[in-house]
Amino acid sequence: MQIPFNPQLFGYDINIHxxxxxxxxxxxxxxxxxxxxxxxxxxNTNNRLSIILGAALGALIGSRLIGFLENPLIEFSQQNLIQLLNTKTIMGGLFGGLLGVEIAKKIINEKQSSGDLFVFPIILGIFIGRIGCFLSGINEFTYGLETSSIFGMDLGDGLLRHPTSLYELVFLVLLFFILKRIASHFTLKNGDLFKLFMLSYFGFRFCIEFLKPNIFYIFGLSTIQILCVICWLYYSPFIFQKLKHAS
Structure with a gap:
């Protein structure tokens, strides 16, 4: 199979991603x-629907905003503006969705943690989406830098690059089963599983972004990496609490 994978159906090109x-x-x-x-x-069902709506709106805004901030120095032509409006990122979607949920819960006065139920569906969704990113090769800005390692793959431009989407697929499989095991063998407070997911995924993305041809703006970090740091700071009380109990 050639990457990028461009299937056709009845003579029409299919956007596999x-x-x-x-x-x-x-x-x-x-x-x-x-x-x-x-x-x-x-x-209850009504509050759960309100939370889902808050997550969806937050994810929509966050994914577009972070996608835009990844390209703040782009020339504002009509073509580039359309491209920017269509740019989105799962990282902004996750963190925006988190903030959307918290705002929705404040509005409806819901005190219960709501994230645990979303953890494994989110991992499944990201996994399927990353298959699309891999099959799209260099047509999607998720490919890696050139490499001479045994992991290098031709993603469509004749160069051997880090298949970062494949790295993420492997990580997601491991994360899925590790969190499943934690959930079944340990007694967690409501909401802890979602926090573990967010910290793990954002930690992974912070590291793997160094293997991508990003633009690094502040302290040698890309927009995505800065968002990862913000996420870890957001959950710092949880981190310190767990470290305190472990010591």
Whole structure:
């Protein structure tokens, strides 16, 4: 199979990344529905729907905002502006969704933590989306730098590059099973599983961004990496609490 993978259907080119992106949303939501049926949700249906709406709006705004901030020095032509408006990133979506949920919970006065139920559906959704990123090769800005290591792959430009999307797929599989094991073998406070997911994923993305052809703005960090630091600072009380109990 050649990368980028450009399948055709009835003579029309299929945007495989877009197809898998929509599939990721659909399957992740179906997985969420299945999981919610298996447990007694402490949050009533109306409040849960409000939380989902807050997450969706926050994710939409956050994904576009961070996508824009990844290219702050771009020339503002009509073509570039359209491209910027279509730019989005899962990192901004996750953190924006987190803030959207917190705002929604403040409005409806919901005190229960709501994130644990979303953890595994989110991992599934990201996994499917990253398959699309890998199959798109250099057509998606998720490819890695050139490398002479045994992991180098031709992603469509004739150069051997880090297949960072594949690295992330492996990480997501490991994270899925590790969090499943933690959830089944340890007694966690409501909300802790989601915090562990966010800290793990944002920590991974902070590291792997060094393998991508990013623009590094502040302290040698890219926009995504700065967002990762913000996320870790946001959860710093949780980190210190766990470290204190472990000592």
């Amino acid at each position: 877009l197809v898998l992106e929509y599939l990721a949303f659909f399957l992740a939501f179906r997985y969420y529905v299945i999981l919610r049926r298996k447990i007694t949700d402490k949050i």
